[in-house]
Amino acid sequence: MDRKKELLWRAYLVTFFFVAASLVILFKIFKISVLERDKWKQKGEVNVQWRTVDADRGNIYAEEETLLATSVQFFEVRMDMKVIRQSDFNANVDSLAIFLSNFNPSYIRPKSAAQWKTELIAAKRKENRYFYIAKGLDIDAFNQLKNAPLLRLGKYKGGLIYSRYGKRVKPYKELASRTIGVDRENADRIGLEGYFDKFLKGETDQRLMKRLSPSEDIWVPVYDPSEVQIKRGDDIMTTINIGMQDIVHHELLETCQKYNAEGGTVIMMETATGAIKAISNLAKAEDGNYYEIYNWGVGRLSEPGSTMKLATVLALMEDGYAGLDTMVNLNFGLRKFADRTMHDSEKHGKTWVTMQQALKYLPTWE
DSSP states (O other), rough: OOHHHHHHHHHHHHHHHHHHHHHHHHHHIIIIITTTTHHHHHHHHHHEEEEEOBBOOOOOOOOOOOEEEEEEEEEEEEOOGSSSSSSHHHHHHHHHHHHHHSOTTTTTTOOOOHHHHHHHHHHHTOOOSEEEEEEEEEHHHHHHTTSSSTGGOOOOTTEEEEEEEEEEOOOOTHHHHHHBOOOOSSSBHHHHHHHHHHHHSOOOOOEEESOOOOSOOOOOOOOSSGGGGGOOOOEEEEOOOOHHHHHHHHHHHHHHHHHHEEEEEEEEETTTTEEEEEEEEEOOOSSEEEOOOOOOHHTTTTOTTHHHHHHHHHHHHHSSOOOOTEEOGGGGGGGEEEEEEEEEESOOOEEEEEEHHHHHTTTTTO
16 A cells, blocks of 8 residues: 555656646746747847848840840858767768869869868867858759768758859850840949849849858858749840841951951841841950940930931932032021020031032031
């Protein structure tokens, strides 16, 4: 009987401790989630935040869907040394150093295996949470690197940290380069990239990011970026014909080089529709070579002036309304239209002249 009571008391005691522990846990949950909610939320947002990220930029196409500008995806790889167990690090550091020393030198600064090992050990000793490995990796190079010794253990055991970013490239280099424009950070976007920016950049997205160190403004995704569907901006279709553009560009380049010109512009337009089929703008740089530095054809738009004068006279003569001897009243270079007065580009003080004189000498008279 005494043995039975002893067992009951033990059971009651264990039950009491379980109930007490449960009540303490429930109270802590209530306290954190309700009473201290704002306090912990504020502290949490210091190191974990939903941050805005841009969508992948849309493509710019020429006729027949030939790519003029596109975003190529690249990767940056770093390591969080703090999460790697010392035993895993010791077992893999030599092989990782050898791998990195033999990795494509265009992606990684050339170092010997001994140099890499020294840096890796020093970073591990300091528990560096953002140790730099490589940047500018294409998808093939990235897949090789993430399967390297130690890094293949993943984010939580191997300390693998990577971020994906897009880099704007033009497959045809200088062809219509200024017209296509430039997408750049902390500066104005120009050309088609700038004018259609709101369509090309698409909608922004929210991604949960964490700060690696309270003392540094370094943020990495909480989740693998590949697990989230990447949004894209809209594509832009242009009327540029890449074959015509190639001919126009090289003909203009040869002419500028032949005459040692400061620059030149060619615009090829389909007269039936007004569609621009090719546009090239070359200017001589300090090194003596010609580049698409400024879009003279568009950037220096002005009134058609004498171009329209010639077209108007030709139309009058073709329909028989005027000839080269027809007298024209220049009215001293002034003409009032509605509530505004228009002036010739230069003062000449002339009134009646023949059509031929007007074409030959205006706007400059001797």
